[in-house]
Amino acid sequence: MVDVNGRVAVITGASRGLGAGLARHFAGRGMRLGLCARSDPVLPGSDDVVATSVDVAEAGALDAFAAEVAGRFGAIDLWVNNAAVLEPIGPLRDTEAGDIAAHLAVNVMGVVHGTQAYIRHLRARGGEGVLANLSSGAADHGYAGWAAYCASKAAVDRLTEVTNLEEADHGLRAYAFSPGVVDTDMQHLIRRCPPERFPAVGRFLELARTQAFNSPAHVATHLLAVAFDPAQRPGGYKVRVPNEVR
Numbered sequence: 001m002v003d004v005n006g007r008v009a010v011i012t013g014a015s016r017g018l019g020a021g022l023a024r025h026f027a028g029r030g031m032r033l034g035l036c037a038r039s040d041p042v043l044p045g046s047d048d049v050v051a052t053s054v055d056v057a058e059a060g061a062l063d064a065f066a067a068e069v070a071g072r073f074g075a076i077d078l079w080v081n082n083a084a085v086l087e088p089i090g091p092l093r094d095t096e097a098g099d100i101a102a103h104l105a106v107n108v109m110g111v112v113h114g115t116q117a118y119i120r121h122l123r124a125r126g127g128e129g130v131l132a133n134l135s136s137g138a139a140d141h142g143y144a145g146w147a148a149y150c151a152s153k154a155a156v157d158r159l160t161e162v163t164n165l166e167e168a169d170h171g172l173r174a175y176a177f178s179p180g181v182v183d184t185d186m187q188h189l190i191r192r193c194p195p196e197r198f199p200a201v202g203r204f205l206e207l208a209r210t211q212a213f214n215s216p217a218h219v220a221t222h223l224l225a226v227a228f229d230p231a232q233r234p235g236g237y238k239v240r241v242p243n244e245v246r
């Protein structure tokens with residue numbers, strides 16, 4: 001495993017689910033962390049953790065958070081835009097436009113805010129950095145009932161691609177990082193959906209029956225290898241975590 005002891009990472013959406021799992025794994029490998037979510041991050045503030053309440057939809061909040069983390073730990077080696085929502089779920093024709101706008105404010109503008117904050121940090125300090133924007137199979141394939149989520153994750157992929165075009169010569173590598181299926185609150189929400197709102201629900205119920213999930217530790221190991229192990233550096237900007245073999 002690549003040595004990441006002492007490296008600095010920021011994770012948004014680190015109160016529960018995958019973000020919390022990444023935080024625990026990174027901390028266990030000796031990293032210093034900046035963690036945020038709207039509610040309390042999974043690890044409290046300490047000598048090695050800056051933990052703050054941040055809504056990624058708020059312009060400027062992540063700039064301030066980046067400055068706080070850099071003030072404590074110096075250069076940020078890895079920035080993970082993990083925070084996202086899944087709802088609204090259901091046919092587009094029945095969905096309130098305001099609910100879609102609220103979704104895009106988190107899943108698209110939240111990633112824009114995090115990406116801008118990290119680019120500004122790197123440009124000011126110089127040096128190299130890695131950006132991981134959490135993507136999904138929903139970026140590549142439409143699912144009936146997930147208009148907002150599919151649109152937002154496709155947007156994340158394009159934002160990531162453009163970020164590379166603009167920043168690769170300035171030390172930034174950006175990845176649209178699909179974790180595979182991880183059993184979090186988001187998956188619980190999916191499995192509770194009636195088929196009339198989400199017709200593909202049976203596929204996700206079957207994944208749960210067979211426990212065909214990627215663990216957060218498996219995703220975290222893969223992400224750190226992509227970020228810091230030159231031998232495992234991907235060729236393109238899209239990365240999908242392979243299914244965990246147990």
Ligand SMILES: NC(=O)c1ccc[n+]([C@@H]2O[C@H](COP(=O)([O-])OP(=O)(O)OC[C@H]3O[C@@H](n4cnc5c(N)ncnc54)[C@H](OP(=O)(O)O)[C@@H]3O)[C@@H](O)[C@H]2O)c1
Pocket residue numbers: 012013014015016017018019020036037038039040054055056057081082083084085106110134135136137178179180181182183184185186187
């Ligand atoms: N789970 C999967 O199978 C799967 C598959 C593909 C991709 N992904 C992606 O992986 C990422 C993590 O998903 P997950 O399954 O862990 O989701 P989750 O269990 O629903 O957790 C989402 C996290 O995002 C935070 N968050 C939501 N809105 C926020 C906001 N406005 N500002 C700051 N933080 C916010 C939540 O914390 P608060 O509520 O406290 O703010 C929580 O910590 C997402 O980008 C998701 O799209 C997940």
